[in-house]
Amino acid sequence: xxxxxxxxxxxxxxYRKRIxxxxxxxxxxYTKFILxxxxxxxxxxxxxxxxxQIRALAQGPEAYANFLNWLKTPVSIVLHGxxxxxxxxxxxxxxxxxxxxxxFRLGKKxxxxxxxxxxxxxxxxxxxxxxxxxxxxx
Amino acid sequence: MPTNITLExxxxxxxxEAEPVFQSYEVPFRKDWVILDAINYIKDNIDGTLSYxxxxxxxxxxxxxxxxxxxxxxxxxxxxxxxxxxxIRVEPLDNFPVVRDLVIEMTDFMEKLKRVQPWIVREEEKxxxxxxxxxxxxxxxxxxxxxxxxxxxxxxxACPVYGLEPTFIGPAxxxxxxxxxxxxxxxxxxxxLEILSEDxxxxxxxxxxxxSAVCPKDVDPAGAIQRFKVAATANWWKSLLxxxxxx
Numbered sequence: 393x394x395x396x397x398x399x400x401x402x403x404x405x406x407y408r409k410r411i412x413x414x415x416x417x418x419x420x421x422y423t424k425f426i427l428x429x430x431x432x433x434x435x436x437x438x439x440x441x442x443x444x445q446i447r448a449l450a451q452g453p454e455a456y457a458n459f460l461n462w463l464k465t466p467v468s469i470v471l472h473g474x475x476x477x478x479x480x481x482x483x484x485x486x487x488x489x490x491x492x493x494x495x496f497r498l499g500k501k502x503x504x505x506x507x508x509x510x511x512x513x514x515x516x517x518x519x520x521x522x523x524x525x526x527x528x529x530x
Numbered sequence: 531m532p533t534n535i536t537l538e539x540x541x542x543x544x545x546x547e548a549e550p551v552f553q554s555y556e557v558p559f560r561k562d563w564v565i566l567d568a569i570n571y572i573k574d575n576i577d578g579t580l581s582y583x584x585x586x587x588x589x590x591x592x593x594x595x596x597x598x599x600x601x602x603x604x605x606x607x608x609x610x611x612x613x614x615x616x617x618i619r620v621e622p623l624d625n626f627p628v629v630r631d632l633v634i635e636m637t638d639f640m641e642k643l644k645r646v647q648p649w650i651v652r653e654e655e656k657x658x659x660x661x662x663x664x665x666x667x668x669x670x671x672x673x674x675x676x677x678x679x680x681x682x683x684x685x686x687x688a689c690p691v692y693g694l695e696p697t698f699i700g701p702a703x704x705x706x707x708x709x710x711x712x713x714x715x716x717x718x719x720x721x722x723l724e725i726l727s728e729d730x731x732x733x734x735x736x737x738x739x740x741x742s743a744v745c746p747k748d749v750d751p752a753g754a755i756q757r758f759k760v761a762a763t764a765n766w767w768k769s770l771l772x773x774x775x776x777x
Binding site (some may be wrong): 405408409418419421422489493495500 | 542544545549550600624625627628629635668690693694736737738739740743750752753756757759760
């Protein structure tokens with residue numbers, strides 16, 4: 393190897409494969425990754441719906457009733473159904489990845505991955521239960 | 531059991547063709563043969579002009595990485611039997627320039643590897659008379675997994691981020707940086723974190739996770755990168771909330 397680290401820069405005959413636009417269709421792992429990235433759109437959709445709901449609430453009873461009527465339309469129900477699927481996919485895939493980022497030790501032992509992912513699921517259940525309780529009792 | 535199996539091998543002879551073409555070779559099928567055995571058979575008995583890299587043929591040197599049916603593998607650790615009845619497509623590693631046939635150009639990786647300072651950094655060396663830096667088995671366990679990397683570059687080949695953004699420092703270099711960060715004899719943590727927090731560092735990674743899936747040594751570069759992200763974020767908050775702390 394030459395001592396000059398730049399020697400490779402001017403090599404004229406390398407072949408470089410071009411990456412096709414649809415590279416993420418070639419492997420299920422890549423497709424799953426792109427789907428997981430797209431789930432952020434569903435999260436954003438829920439956030440926008442919530443903001444619109446708050447706006448309708450501020451505008452008065454009539455606007456709020458109109459908003460509730462829109463929620464009952466088939467378009468809205470389908471959108472919510474799709475968004476729910478995506479958000480579930482989003483939560484589950486990210487929860488399952490959480491042990492990759494979080495490594496904790498208890499004394500000499502590493503806390504097992506299942507426990508770290510499991511605590512996310514547990515928190516999910518607790519928060520969901522709290523919200524259900526609030527809706528039903530308040 | 532078949533007696534033969536076909537290998538479709540990517541050929542790129544820069545003096546002859548502008549882009550790679552596939553050439554088929556029929557080789558004997560043997561249950562105990564790996565892909566590399568079949569390629570060696572081609573080189574020795576059918577076509578001596580085929581170029582490729584290999585050395586140890588036991589999963590240690592990291593030279594014989596190739597794309598087999600579209601997935602990066604060590605050809606010395608992948609049996610022909612897995613791909614019956616064939617044909618088997620053998621191509622050079624993705625995301626690297628091809629020099630010839632199955633040989634890729636790896637200077638980019640070598641430069642990136644050096645950038646993360648993959649050696650033990652000490653603020654001050656202990657004098658020799660004080661003896662060696664001792665380490666307990668538990669302390670060894672902390673980084674051992676990341677020290678198993680053999681620089682085979684399969685993870686770069688599997689990483690679409692590296693393919694699309696070649697400036698990305700990449701999975702193996704980050705895993706190796708983590709190997710030294712987690713070593714209790716090392717004090718270069720802060721330096722490496724600064725290098726890896728740059729634009730082409732850890733935050734380029736979108737956690738596709740394929741680097742860890744293809745790693746023949748179970749190094750889990752994806753895990754190393756995510757742990758780095760947590761450390762970098764904690765570091766940033768610390769410097770924001772406690773600017774009087776060390777730098």
